[in-house]
Amino acid sequence: MNIQVFASGDQLDEACADLIGGMIRIKPRAVLGLATGGTPLGVYRRLIDDYRNGLVSFRHATTFNLDEYVGLPEDHPESYHAYMRKNLFDHIDLPLSRAHLPNGNAADLEAECRRYDALIEEAGGIDLQLLGIGHNGHIGFNEPDRELATGTHVVELAEKTRQANARFFNSIDEVPRLAITMGVGTILKARTIVLMAKGEDKADIVRRALEGPITTDCPASLLQAHPQLIVLLDQGAASKL
Numbered sequence: 001m002n003i004q005v006f007a008s009g010d011q012l013d014e015a016c017a018d019l020i021g022g023m024i025r026i027k028p029r030a031v032l033g034l035a036t037g038g039t040p041l042g043v044y045r046r047l048i049d050d051y052r053n054g055l056v057s058f059r060h061a062t063t064f065n066l067d068e069y070v071g072l073p074e075d076h077p078e079s080y081h082a083y084m085r086k087n088l089f090d091h092i093d094l095p096l097s098r099a100h101l102p103n104g105n106a107a108d109l110e111a112e113c114r115r116y117d118a119l120i121e122e123a124g125g126i127d128l129q130l131l132g133i134g135h136n137g138h139i140g141f142n143e144p145d146r147e148l149a150t151g152t153h154v155v156e157l158a159e160k161t162r163q164a165n166a167r168f169f170n171s172i173d174e175v176p177r178l179a180i181t182m183g184v185g186t187i188l189k190a191r192t193i194v195l196m197a198k199g200e201d202k203a204d205i206v207r208r209a210l211e212g213p214i215t216t217d218c219p220a221s222l223l224q225a226h227p228q229l230i231v232l233l234d235q236g237a238a239s240k241l
Protein backbone atom coordinates (compact mmCIF):
# COMPACT_ATOMS: atom_id res chain seq x y z
CA MET A 1 0.00 0.00 0.00
CA ASN A 2 1.30 3.41 -0.96
CA ILE A 3 0.07 6.12 1.44
CA GLN A 4 0.67 9.76 0.57
CA VAL A 5 -0.21 12.58 2.95
CA PHE A 6 -0.66 16.12 1.64
CA ALA A 7 -0.40 19.46 3.42
CA SER A 8 -3.54 20.70 1.70
CA GLY A 9 -6.63 19.37 -0.02
CA ASP A 10 -5.57 21.21 -3.18
CA GLN A 11 -2.29 19.33 -3.34
CA LEU A 12 -4.13 16.07 -2.83
CA ASP A 13 -6.53 16.95 -5.67
CA GLU A 14 -3.62 17.78 -7.94
CA ALA A 15 -1.84 14.50 -7.17
CA CYS A 16 -5.02 12.54 -7.83
CA ALA A 17 -5.75 14.35 -11.10
CA ASP A 18 -2.15 13.69 -12.15
CA LEU A 19 -2.60 9.95 -11.49
CA ILE A 20 -5.75 9.88 -13.62
CA GLY A 21 -4.24 12.08 -16.33
CA GLY A 22 -1.10 9.95 -16.32
CA MET A 23 -3.16 6.80 -16.77
CA ILE A 24 -5.02 8.27 -19.77
CA ARG A 25 -1.84 9.51 -21.38
CA ILE A 26 -0.27 6.04 -21.15
CA LYS A 27 -3.50 4.29 -22.11
CA PRO A 28 -5.94 6.58 -23.96
CA ARG A 29 -8.59 3.82 -23.95
CA ALA A 30 -8.33 3.44 -20.17
CA VAL A 31 -11.37 2.35 -18.20
CA LEU A 32 -11.84 4.59 -15.19
CA GLY A 33 -13.97 3.86 -12.15
CA LEU A 34 -15.40 7.10 -10.80
CA ALA A 35 -16.80 8.13 -7.44
CA THR A 36 -19.19 10.81 -6.22
CA GLY A 37 -19.54 12.56 -2.87
CA GLY A 38 -17.73 15.69 -1.73
CA THR A 39 -14.21 14.28 -1.77
CA PRO A 40 -13.51 13.97 -5.53
CA LEU A 41 -14.99 17.37 -6.51
CA GLY A 42 -11.60 19.10 -6.52
CA VAL A 43 -10.10 16.29 -8.59
CA TYR A 44 -12.81 16.70 -11.22
CA ARG A 45 -12.21 20.48 -11.29
CA ARG A 46 -8.49 19.82 -11.94
CA LEU A 47 -9.25 17.31 -14.68
CA ILE A 48 -11.52 19.85 -16.38
CA ASP A 49 -8.70 22.44 -16.19
CA ASP A 50 -6.20 19.92 -17.53
CA TYR A 51 -8.57 19.11 -20.40
CA ARG A 52 -9.10 22.82 -21.20
CA ASN A 53 -5.35 23.35 -21.16
CA GLY A 54 -4.88 20.51 -23.64
CA LEU A 55 -3.04 18.32 -21.13
CA VAL A 56 -5.49 15.42 -21.21
CA SER A 57 -8.23 14.08 -23.47
CA PHE A 58 -10.94 11.62 -22.50
CA ARG A 59 -11.99 11.04 -26.12
CA HIS A 60 -11.14 7.34 -26.06
CA ALA A 61 -11.73 6.63 -22.37
CA THR A 62 -14.61 4.73 -20.77
CA THR A 63 -15.94 5.39 -17.28
CA PHE A 64 -18.03 3.44 -14.81
CA ASN A 65 -19.44 5.10 -11.73
CA LEU A 66 -19.63 3.18 -8.51
CA ASP A 67 -23.23 3.78 -7.62
CA GLU A 68 -26.56 5.55 -8.04
CA TYR A 69 -29.61 6.08 -5.86
CA VAL A 70 -32.70 4.02 -6.59
CA GLY A 71 -35.81 5.93 -7.58
CA LEU A 72 -34.32 9.39 -7.96
CA PRO A 73 -35.01 10.77 -11.47
CA GLU A 74 -31.79 11.14 -13.49
CA ASP A 75 -32.37 14.87 -13.75
CA HIS A 76 -32.86 15.28 -9.98
CA PRO A 77 -29.97 17.58 -8.94
CA GLU A 78 -28.77 15.03 -6.35
CA SER A 79 -28.80 11.99 -8.62
CA TYR A 80 -25.29 10.80 -9.36
CA HIS A 81 -26.11 11.07 -13.07
CA ALA A 82 -26.70 14.81 -12.55
CA TYR A 83 -23.65 15.14 -10.28
CA MET A 84 -21.35 13.60 -12.88
CA ARG A 85 -22.70 15.72 -15.72
CA LYS A 86 -22.47 18.91 -13.68
CA ASN A 87 -19.07 18.26 -12.16
CA LEU A 88 -17.26 16.48 -14.98
CA PHE A 89 -18.96 15.04 -18.05
CA ASP A 90 -20.45 18.30 -19.40
CA HIS A 91 -17.00 19.91 -19.42
CA ILE A 92 -14.75 17.29 -21.04
CA ASP A 93 -14.62 15.36 -24.32
CA LEU A 94 -15.65 11.98 -22.90
CA PRO A 95 -18.43 10.59 -25.15
CA LEU A 96 -21.52 10.19 -22.96
CA SER A 97 -22.13 6.82 -24.64
CA ARG A 98 -19.07 5.55 -22.74
CA ALA A 99 -19.84 7.30 -19.43
CA HIS A 100 -21.71 4.63 -17.51
CA LEU A 101 -23.68 4.77 -14.27
CA PRO A 102 -26.09 2.19 -12.91
CA ASN A 103 -29.70 3.03 -13.77
CA GLY A 104 -31.49 3.42 -10.46
CA ASN A 105 -34.81 3.76 -12.26
CA ALA A 106 -34.69 0.49 -14.18
CA ALA A 107 -37.97 -1.43 -14.02
CA ASP A 108 -36.01 -4.60 -13.25
CA LEU A 109 -33.20 -3.64 -10.88
CA GLU A 110 -31.73 -7.16 -10.75
CA ALA A 111 -31.44 -7.21 -14.54
CA GLU A 112 -29.86 -3.74 -14.39
CA CYS A 113 -27.20 -5.04 -11.96
CA ARG A 114 -26.35 -7.91 -14.32
CA ARG A 115 -26.28 -5.53 -17.29
CA TYR A 116 -23.82 -3.25 -15.45
CA ASP A 117 -21.50 -6.10 -14.52
CA ALA A 118 -21.55 -7.39 -18.10
CA LEU A 119 -20.67 -3.91 -19.43
CA ILE A 120 -17.69 -3.66 -17.08
CA GLU A 121 -16.57 -7.13 -18.13
CA GLU A 122 -16.92 -6.28 -21.84
CA ALA A 123 -14.84 -3.15 -21.34
CA GLY A 124 -12.06 -5.35 -19.97
CA GLY A 125 -12.44 -4.42 -16.31
CA ILE A 126 -11.39 -1.21 -14.58
CA ASP A 127 -7.86 0.15 -14.93
CA LEU A 128 -8.07 2.77 -12.21
CA GLN A 129 -10.79 2.98 -9.60
CA LEU A 130 -11.23 6.21 -7.66
CA LEU A 131 -12.77 5.76 -4.21
CA GLY A 132 -13.91 7.90 -1.33
CA ILE A 133 -14.79 6.41 2.04
CA GLY A 134 -17.94 6.74 4.14
CA HIS A 135 -17.72 7.39 7.88
CA ASN A 136 -18.76 3.79 8.51
CA GLY A 137 -16.16 2.42 6.08
CA HIS A 138 -18.44 2.04 3.09
CA ILE A 139 -16.95 2.12 -0.39
CA GLY A 140 -19.33 2.91 -3.21
CA PHE A 141 -22.49 2.05 -1.29
CA ASN A 142 -21.15 -1.24 0.07
CA GLU A 143 -22.29 -0.83 3.64
CA PRO A 144 -20.87 -2.75 6.64
CA ASP A 145 -22.58 -6.13 6.86
CA ARG A 146 -21.98 -9.76 7.77
CA GLU A 147 -21.46 -10.54 4.10
CA LEU A 148 -20.52 -8.36 1.16
CA ALA A 149 -21.65 -8.90 -2.42
CA THR A 150 -19.15 -9.38 -5.23
CA GLY A 151 -21.04 -7.88 -8.15
CA THR A 152 -23.37 -4.95 -8.70
CA HIS A 153 -26.36 -5.16 -6.39
CA VAL A 154 -29.15 -3.21 -4.71
CA VAL A 155 -28.40 -2.06 -1.16
CA GLU A 156 -30.36 -0.55 1.65
CA LEU A 157 -28.48 2.54 2.80
CA ALA A 158 -27.27 2.64 6.39
CA GLU A 159 -28.91 5.32 8.52
CA LYS A 160 -25.47 6.90 9.02
CA THR A 161 -25.02 7.15 5.25
CA ARG A 162 -28.45 8.71 4.78
CA GLN A 163 -27.68 11.23 7.53
CA ALA A 164 -24.30 12.06 5.98
CA ASN A 165 -25.87 12.56 2.56
CA ALA A 166 -28.86 14.52 3.91
CA ARG A 167 -26.69 17.65 3.57
CA PHE A 168 -27.26 17.53 -0.17
CA PHE A 169 -31.06 17.28 0.13
CA ASN A 170 -33.72 19.54 1.69
CA SER A 171 -34.31 17.02 4.47
CA ILE A 172 -33.34 13.46 5.39
CA ASP A 173 -36.79 12.26 4.28
CA GLU A 174 -35.79 13.03 0.70
CA VAL A 175 -32.66 10.85 0.83
CA PRO A 176 -33.41 7.59 -0.98
CA ARG A 177 -33.35 4.40 1.09
CA LEU A 178 -31.99 2.18 -1.66
CA ALA A 179 -29.10 2.41 -4.07
CA ILE A 180 -27.38 0.32 -6.72
CA THR A 181 -23.68 -0.15 -6.15
CA MET A 182 -20.80 -1.93 -7.78
CA GLY A 183 -19.76 -4.81 -5.50
CA VAL A 184 -16.49 -5.14 -3.63
CA GLY A 185 -15.39 -7.96 -5.96
CA THR A 186 -15.55 -5.65 -8.97
CA ILE A 187 -13.83 -2.86 -7.05
CA LEU A 188 -11.02 -5.18 -5.91
CA LYS A 189 -10.53 -6.40 -9.49
CA ALA A 190 -9.57 -2.87 -10.60
CA ARG A 191 -5.91 -2.92 -11.59
CA THR A 192 -5.15 0.20 -9.55
CA ILE A 193 -7.24 1.64 -6.73
CA VAL A 194 -6.90 5.23 -5.55
CA LEU A 195 -8.57 5.84 -2.19
CA MET A 196 -8.97 9.47 -1.16
CA ALA A 197 -10.01 10.91 2.19
CA LYS A 198 -10.06 14.43 3.55
CA GLY A 199 -10.74 15.92 6.95
CA GLU A 200 -10.32 14.96 10.58
CA ASP A 201 -13.82 13.49 10.69
CA LYS A 202 -12.47 10.69 8.47
CA ALA A 203 -9.38 10.01 10.64
CA ASP A 204 -10.94 7.19 12.71
CA ILE A 205 -12.36 5.32 9.75
CA VAL A 206 -9.16 5.77 7.74
CA ARG A 207 -7.23 4.16 10.59
CA ARG A 208 -9.72 1.28 10.86
CA ALA A 209 -9.64 0.77 7.09
CA LEU A 210 -5.87 0.81 6.70
CA GLU A 211 -4.60 -0.52 10.03
CA GLY A 212 -7.52 -2.46 11.48
CA PRO A 213 -8.49 -6.06 10.82
CA ILE A 214 -9.81 -6.94 7.36
CA THR A 215 -13.51 -7.32 8.03
CA THR A 216 -16.85 -6.89 6.30
CA ASP A 217 -17.75 -4.59 9.24
CA CYS A 218 -15.50 -2.07 7.51
CA PRO A 219 -15.74 -2.71 3.75
CA ALA A 220 -12.82 -0.36 3.01
CA SER A 221 -10.54 -2.65 5.08
CA LEU A 222 -10.74 -5.18 2.24
CA LEU A 223 -8.63 -2.77 0.21
CA GLN A 224 -5.63 -3.75 2.35
CA ALA A 225 -5.49 -6.95 0.30
CA HIS A 226 -5.17 -5.09 -3.02
CA PRO A 227 -1.70 -5.17 -4.63
CA GLN A 228 -1.93 -1.68 -6.19
CA LEU A 229 -3.58 0.51 -3.59
CA ILE A 230 -2.68 4.20 -3.52
CA VAL A 231 -4.07 6.17 -0.58
CA LEU A 232 -4.19 9.96 -0.81
CA LEU A 233 -4.91 11.72 2.48
CA ASP A 234 -4.84 15.24 3.80
CA GLN A 235 -3.31 15.79 7.21
CA GLY A 236 -6.67 15.65 9.00
CA ALA A 237 -7.64 12.27 7.54
CA ALA A 238 -4.13 10.93 8.25
CA SER A 239 -3.99 12.27 11.81
CA LYS A 240 -4.71 8.92 13.52
CA LEU A 241 -2.38 6.72 11.50
Ligand code: GLP
Residues within 6 Å of the ligand: 035, 036, 037, 038, 039, 040, 066, 067, 131, 132, 133, 134, 135, 139, 140, 141, 161, 165
Ligand atom coordinates in the same frame (compact mmCIF):
# COMPACT_ATOMS: atom_id res chain seq x y z
C1 GLP B 1 -21.18 8.53 -0.60
C2 GLP B 1 -20.82 7.75 -1.88
C3 GLP B 1 -19.44 7.16 -1.80
C4 GLP B 1 -18.53 8.23 -1.20
C5 GLP B 1 -18.87 8.41 0.25
C6 GLP B 1 -18.11 9.53 0.95
O1 GLP B 1 -22.37 8.17 -0.02
N1 GLP B 1 -21.72 6.71 -2.28
O2 GLP B 1 -19.01 6.76 -3.08
O3 GLP B 1 -17.19 7.84 -1.30
O4 GLP B 1 -20.26 8.49 0.46
O5 GLP B 1 -18.63 10.77 0.60
P1 GLP B 1 -17.88 12.13 0.85
O6 GLP B 1 -16.74 12.18 -0.13
O7 GLP B 1 -18.90 13.19 0.56
O8 GLP B 1 -17.42 12.13 2.27
